[in-house]
Amino acid sequence: xxxxxxxxxxxxxxxxxxxxxxxxxxxxxxxxxxxxxxxxxxxxxxxxxxxxxxxxxxxxxxxxxxxxxxxxxxxxxxxxxxxxxxxxxxxxxxxxxxxxxxxxxxxxxxxxxxxxxxxxxxxxxxxxxxxxxxxxxxxxxxxxxxxxxxxxxxxxxxxxxxxxxxxxxxxxxxxxxxxxxxxxxxxxxxxxxxxxxxxxxxxxxxxxxxxxxxxxxxxxxxxxxxxxxxxxxxxxxxxxxxxxxxxxxxxxxxxxxxxxxxxxxxxxxxxxxxxxx
Numbered sequence: 001x002x003x004x005x006x007x008x009x010x011x012x013x014x015x016x017x018x019x020x021x022x023x024x025x026x027x028x029x030x031x032x033x034x035x036x037x038x039x040x041x042x043x044x045x046x047x048x049x050x051x052x053x054x055x056x057x058x059x060x061x062x063x064x065x066x067x068x069x070x071x072x073x074x075x076x077x078x079x080x081x082x083x084x085x086x087x088x089x090x091x092x093x094x095x096x097x098x099x100x101x102x103x104x105x106x107x108x109x110x111x112x113x114x115x116x117x118x119x120x121x122x123x124x125x126x127x128x129x130x131x132x133x134x135x136x137x138x139x140x141x142x143x144x145x146x147x148x149x150x151x152x153x154x155x156x157x158x159x160x161x162x163x164x165x166x167x168x169x170x171x172x173x174x175x176x177x178x179x180x181x182x183x184x185x186x187x188x189x190x191x192x193x194x195x196x197x198x199x200x201x202x203x204x205x206x207x208x209x210x211x212x213x214x215x216x217x218x219x220x221x222x223x224x225x226x227x228x229x230x231x232x233x234x235x236x237x238x239x240x241x242x243x244x245x246x247x248x249x250x251x252x253x254x255x256x257x258x259x260x261x262x263x264x265x266x267x268x269x270x271x272x273x274x275x276x277x
Contacts, residue, residue: 058167059106061134070145071109074152078160079104081192095254096195098157098188099164107160108137115141121216122155124162126169136163147215150200154217157192161185178275183262186224187254190261193221227264228257 064075082101085092114120122140130137138159144152165181168174176184196204208214208222234256240249265271 061105073149075104158189161188
């Protein structure tokens with residue numbers, strides 16, 4: 001393939017991302033300078049750390065919040081996969097699962113006419129006043145009430161990764177940059193897709209191949225996959241050469257995959273503006 005053709009192909013892929021990336025997984029909002037600050041809430045809010053701040057520490061519920069059946073089924077799919085992947089140990093975190101499986105119990109899915117007003121399919125708002133201990137609202141477009149379970153699961157995995165990032169920031173754990181937050185959330189949804197098997201896997205691949213009205217969740221997966229295939233591959237032998245316990249082959253594979261995702265979304269005007277790239 002000529003250099004010009006390769007350049008044209010990359011431009012087409014990038015253009016697809018520009019059109020799809022915001023609509024595909026939704027947006028989430030940061031406070032100024034990415035610092036999470038909290039206004040004093042009413043006395044009913046638990047775990048107040050001072051007169052001026054409130055700290056939400058996580059999810060301790062053992063049963064799911066009440067949601068519409070279509071969203072509850074999607075959360076059930078996520079819980080099933082994530083529970084299994086957690087059994088593989090902490091080394092699976094960031095490659096298979098991206099938040100504790102228990103987090104599904106604290107997710108409240110709210111749907112509304114957001115696609116026409118925000119151009120987003122769904123979003124989680126950092127520091128939303130509706131957030132409470134054991135209660136994290138994710139807003140999705142009303143059309144997802146008619147979507148199938150796996151499509152809703154892909155959308156929710158992305159947004160739930162943002163919920164975990166929010167909790168990390170509250171608990172003073174390592175904080176990612178704006179763009180790295182998005183990279184991780186895209187990676188979470190992509191990995192949830194690529195570890196599907198059997199009939200679910202076949203259905204997703206057939207839809208991406210033949211569906212002329214592909215859902216945005218699968219359209220972005222398809223676009224990212226095509227971008228991966230259009231870039232040079234690094235052999236495992238080369239990639240894992242000189243690995244160590246603190247820098248494993250799996251870590252390098254994950255880093256390599258995320259770098260490619262970064263190459264895609266860092267060219268999008270929305271993220272250039274949002275993350276001040």
